[in-house]
Amino acid sequence: MTTRTRLLITALAALLLGSLAVGYTALSAEPEDGATSTPATGTTGGDRIHVLSNGKLSSVARSDPGGPREITDQKCDRAYAAAGTISCLRPAGALKAARLSVLDAGLHERRTIPLIGFPNRTRVSPSGRMIGWTLFVDGHSYAANGFSTSTGILDTATGTTVMSLEEFTPYVDGKPYQAADLNFWGVTFTADDNLFYATMATAGHRYLTRGDFAARTITALIDNVECPSLSPDDTRIAYKAAVDGDPQKGWRVSVMDLATRKITPLAETRSVDDQPTWLDNRTIAYALQRPDGANDTWSTPADGSGTPTLLIPEANSPSPAT
Template identity: 70%
Template sequence: MTALSRRGRLAVTAVAAVVLGGVAVGYARLAADPAQPLPSAPVTGPRMHVLSNGRLSAVSRADPAGPREVTGQRCDRAHAAGGTIACLRPAGALAAGALVVLDEGLRELRTVPLTGFPNRARVSASGRMVAWTLFVDGHSYAAGGFSTSTGVLDTRTGALVTSLEEFTVDGEPGQAADRNFWGVTFTADDNRFYATMSTGGHRYLVVGDFAARTLRPLVDNVECPSLSPDGRRIAYKAAVDGDPGRGWRLSVMDLATLSSTPLAETRSVDDQPAWWDDSAVVYGVQRGDGTNDVWTVPADGTGTPRVLVPEANSPAP
């Protein structure tokens, strides 16, 4: 072996050591330096999708805090289920925001141009139905005078509802001027869904029928619902004493009795929770420095919250 080839092999070894060292540093630098290349590792077996510093990523369900596979897809909010990925793309200097529907191979299947600030996204368990919510005016559910736009797409038929304000509410064909909708979650039949409707200072859980274009209020003070895998419960955020200005408490409602159980997470959580399985929910919490973490807590009110995926948000188990 020549001295030149030996030097070349040593250089390759040194570069490899630097790369591995960079991965070992982890994700602590991502929020501080968004331009830094993201460490990535292939994830096999059952996975959960999250966003890592605004990039669509996947972690292993067996080791959620371990290595993650980071893609080049940038999203402000994302959700995945049944082989379908919904990515709410941020608006750029030369492009408007959009809903981009991807398959598991990250091939773009449908793009819906959108105007507003991306806030919520949800895919039905089968992957057929996609819903999203944007802030059109205002950027907080705790603030007065905010306005939202929530749409639904049937990826099988191509049917598109650009706003739930097109639906009839409880037999009333007209729409109240102050009605806003957000936080859709689908049932197993891909037709019925639950969402939040605000009007007259109240935030109601409503049940919707996509085919009939109808909505029916069920109960007050339910925001950002998420249907459990068994279809029997709703995880949601409830305004403390009915006042969003005081924050929100994660809770779970039994749909048969409409009775609710506050969860052991006592911090204010402004997120649409998701279900890890029938016994636990997951959700994002932002630190004081702006970094997000995905947390989990039991769904029966017991236990203690714990970090599931550090430096991530928008979980889709």
């Protein structure tokens, strides 16, 4: 079964679920599983870092990230916050599909989109307008053979929703490109709410691509770039680079200058299977799983200097609140 066939089945299943689950198809103010609609004091604002603690939306003080945290009842598998918009990928359950919940700064649910698959990545544009997400449709690892993903984008201002980036026209070496094995993941947005970057995998390559939301195009730029994350100044991409070009060997978190294409491996030498986050123009954050299965959030300088630092114990999905 080709990736396109899988995604067609995914889309049809999503439509079926949408018709069966009324609560998934419209704007909703109902919190998930008894979640509160009021944030804990201090969960928004530029002095906080948003994370997931045991699957719940939480925040910590930038000045004391390892200290006390404020935890809400909002449950997410992956989350990201920017400019008063929170993207929450709700976990899939035995009788429930995954879904994207768009929350405001007060944790009121403003929009939901039913999804099929296992939540994996999500990002919000700096303005809070655009939301991107990735789910595994088949498989549970980027290192696995035969995995497939579904990646979409929502424009919260217009309601325009692209359920799969396969709807866009891809270009490789300046020419339109067609293949049955296309997979996209790891969206990150520029400040203009139109251009974005993402990974496109095909024929053994994992390209960094630049997408144009309005033009519906995606252009391959450079190979061996996964889960890109654009710096606040729009000049660099933090990402995970497969060691020796082979994901089976793990990934090295790195930074690439977009103008010069210069690549700087960061001080973190452990395998990082995460989409890095820029806490500011100097610092990268990412999650690492411990042997007991818990996640910790670490940070390291973006210029390759220094050493990794444990930033927030037992937390993942970091994002700087703005």
